[in-house]
Amino acid sequence: MCSMAAVAAKHPEGDFHIIGHSTGGLDARLLLMPGVELEQGGELEPLAARVRSLVSVSTPHLGTPLADFFDGMMGKKLLKLLSVLTMHGIRLGSIPIPALVALAEMMPGADFLIKGSIVDQIYRDLLRDFDEERQEQISHFFEDVASDQTLLTQLTPAAMDLFHASTAERPGVRYGCVISRARTPRLFGHLRVGLSPTNHAMYGLFDVLHHMGEAPSLRHRPLEEAQRQQLIMAYGELPDHEDNDAIVPTLSQVHGEVVDAAWGDHLDLIGHFNDLDAEPPHIDWLKTLSNFDRPRFLEVWGNVLDFSLRS
Secondary structure (H helix, E strand, O other): OHHHHHHHHHOOOOOEEEEEEOHHHHHHHHHHOOOOOOOOOOOOHHHHOOEEEEEEEOOOOOOOOHHHHHOOHHHHHHHHHHHHHHHHHHHHOOOOHHHHHHHHHHOOOOOHHHHHHHHHHHHHHHHOOOOHHHHHHHHHHHHHHHHOOHHHHHOOHHHHHHHHHHOOOOOOOEEEEEEEEOOOOOOOHHHHOOOOHHHHHHHHHHHHHHHHOOOOOOOOOOOOHHHHHHHHHHHOOOOOOOOEOOOOEHHHHOOOEEEEEEEOOOOHHHOOOOEOOOOOOEOOOOOOOOOOOHHHHHHHHHHHHHHHHOO
């Protein structure tokens, strides 16, 4: 909201086109709801009235079952570790194998007293790899997150029913979505990732997250025919409740026109895919064998641009 207000101040005329990744898509829907007010105050209507399109990317419109797990005591510790592990890979270009293995092993059925302390130790070890300034920024970030624990509860599938019941769409705004779906982990996947121990550990973590992201009881709204056809065209079949991007169920991401539907994990579509030719080289946050690459990345965002320009 603050960023949008700053842009509006510099450009008092003209239209806005909003793109929101993950929960950012839900925030944008709330912003555009007619008559919405924020606790922080500020006049939203003049800004919202200038918006012509909203594209949500990998957004949990129907919630995600991972929210139920990560909302628990042990889940919050593991989510914190998973987050700093992702930062480590993206910013430093490497992911320590012991941390990956430990995280994958501790997710299901963890003993809080014993394994909780191990999670804390791994988190501290990972934090030491960053410089002092970055360590302080990361610590402050997690302190801010810890002060507001309502988000995970709001992302459970049951809570999202209330979100839809209370959130209306703004007339004159085109709503679109970009869908992500990781390829289902298979036993032979460990053979395809090669000999690298890191790749095996990353694929093992992906296997755990994908299984936790399955949503057999997800109460999704009936798809429109155009939405069905776009998904079938992209994936060769209609995704089911087991399909997800390792964070959000694929069917939970559908809202409005399907701008694109890609094979990729939750962070691939915003640029965190494997690209060793980049400068500096980039390592993927998860090894999913979904084969999302730079040409596909450019195609997805070209389609998003086309959708916005047609608004």
